Amino acid sequence: xxxxxxxxxxxxxxxxxxxxxxxxxxxxxxxxxxxxxxxxxxxxxxxxxxxxxxxxxxxxxxxxxxxxxxxxxxxxxxxxxxxxxxxxxxxxxxxxxxxxxxxxxxxxxxxxxxxxxxxxxxxxxxxxxxxxxxxxxxxxxxxxxxxxxxxxxxxxxxxxxxxxxxxxxxxxxxxxxxxxxxxxxxxxxxxxxxxxxxxxxxxxxxxxxxxxxxxxxxxxxxxxxxxxxxxxxxxxxxxxxxxxxxxxxxxxxxxxxxxxxxxxxxxxxxxxxxxxxxxxxxxxxxxxxxxxxxxxxxxxxxxxxxxxxxxxxxxxxxxxxxxxxxxxxxxxxxxxxxxxxxxxxxxxxxxxxxxxxxxxxxxxxxxxxxxxxxxxxxxxxxxxxxxxxxxxxxxxxxxxxxxxxxxxxx
Ligand code: SF4
Ligand code: SF4
Numbered sequence: 001x002x003x004x005x006x007x008x009x010x011x012x013x014x015x016x017x018x019x020x021x022x023x024x025x026x027x028x029x030x031x032x033x034x035x036x037x038x039x040x041x042x043x044x045x046x047x048x049x050x051x052x053x054x055x056x057x058x059x060x061x062x063x064x065x066x067x068x069x070x071x072x073x074x075x076x077x078x079x080x081x082x083x084x085x086x087x088x089x090x091x092x093x094x095x096x097x098x099x100x101x102x103x104x105x106x107x108x109x110x111x112x113x114x115x116x117x118x119x120x121x122x123x124x125x126x127x128x129x130x131x132x133x134x135x136x137x138x139x140x141x142x143x144x145x146x147x148x149x150x151x152x153x154x155x156x157x158x159x160x161x162x163x164x165x166x167x168x169x170x171x172x173x174x175x176x177x178x179x180x181x182x183x184x185x186x187x188x189x190x191x192x193x194x195x196x197x198x199x200x201x202x203x204x205x206x207x208x209x210x211x212x213x214x215x216x217x218x219x220x221x222x223x224x225x226x227x228x229x230x231x232x233x234x235x236x237x238x239x240x241x242x243x244x245x246x247x248x249x250x251x252x253x254x255x256x257x258x259x260x261x262x263x264x265x266x267x268x269x270x271x272x273x274x275x276x277x278x279x280x281x282x283x284x285x286x287x288x289x290x291x292x293x294x295x296x297x298x299x300x301x302x303x304x305x306x307x308x309x310x311x312x313x314x315x316x317x318x319x320x321x322x323x324x325x326x327x328x329x330x331x332x333x334x335x336x337x338x339x340x341x342x343x344x345x346x347x348x349x350x351x352x353x354x355x356x357x358x359x360x361x362x363x364x365x366x367x368x369x370x371x372x373x374x375x376x377x378x379x380x381x382x383x384x385x386x387x388x389x390x391x392x393x394x395x396x397x398x399x400x401x402x403x404x405x406x407x408x409x410x
Pocket of ligand 1: 082084
């Protein structure tokens with residue numbers, strides 16, 4: 001055990017909750033999955049969601065994360081110009097096993113948001129089991145999977161299996177599209193990826209016919225190479241794919257290709273505005289959660305805020321890193337956030353108890369630095385929960401929530 005000297009890390013508590021699962025080996029995981037709680041009905045979902053939201057709405061109090069970005073693999077078929085994770089992709093690492101992910105999720109309890117990302121999550125054969133674990137241990141208000149879209153058949157099968165095993169699961173699946181045709185392939189250095197990504201979206205929209213809780217979206221990264229093309233791609237996707245949502249992302253971090261830095265803020269905002277208008281008009285359904293109006297409204301405000309920060313404004317809310325929002329990389333290391341290299345350790349060294357790591361002295365120290373404003377950025381995941389919690393923004397949120405998704409019926 002690392003760093004127990006002088007730390008508030010409660011080894012007994014962590015061991016009590018997690019020890020049995022920690023003993024499970026990869027080989028006998030079937031025993032462990034048999035012990036997973038059932039997916040639960042509507043009442044247990046509501047109870048879990050309220051508990052997670054209750055935790056989130058306490059701004060000052062240290063609490064376990066409610067928003068998790070879990071890198072399920074670092075394997076990736078692409079080599080994207082805008083990738084901030086490029087130094088780690090395809091490196092030989094010991095990826096978190098199912099029992100380890102189970103222990104991690106058991107330590108967190110109810111969550112607001114869990115995002116499964118990578119690498120290319122479709123390369124992980126056991127992804128549906130990871131979804132089972134997340135759903136049954138954390139019951140998130142929304143679970144998102146970010147795919148490159150490289151393996152349409154695999155993606156369709158994984159999503160179907162996940163939804164079949166977890167009735168009522170609120171699942172959002174995002175397929176990345178940053179350009180049209182060969183432009184997309186060039187940005188991502190993967191021949192034929194555009195066609196396969198589009199095929200993935202089309203297959204997912206068919207899955208949605210059977211599982212209306214599925215929200216099918218496209219993520220469009222606006223970076224230094226595609227500013228004009230990004231708008232055309234967004235328009236094309238809106239007109240040709242039956243999407244529920246579109247998520248523009250403004251490039252950030254230490255990109256693989258230096259020319260990809262400095263995305264055009266105005267292009268990003270234009271795509272964000274199309275999306276807002278479609279959410280208002282009901283042409284986009286947005287998320288399928290019970291609180292979809294609030295989440296859609298949060299997304300709209302978040303995009304406006306990202307543009308304000310990227311134009312040189314200060315962060316209007318305090319970043320949620322080391323507070324609400326946690327990142328766990330494929331090898332278990334826990335960075336402060338996706339933008340900074342420093343880690344607070346590896347969750348494997350803490351019995352997979354991520355919440356316990358939040359109480360480490362170094363985590364407090366780094367959190368204090370964030371509260372003092374030692375860094376600033378527009379990473380959307382770290383703005384999400386503070387936006388919902390900030391009373392100054394409630395009027396703005398309420399206005400968008402009122403207009404958003406009036407035609408939704410889930
Ligand atoms: S941004 Fe591209 S290269 Fe980087 S992990 Fe994602 S899909 Fe792979
Ligand atoms: S403001 Fe940005 S760089 Fe600083 S901790 Fe938050 S996410 Fe990381």
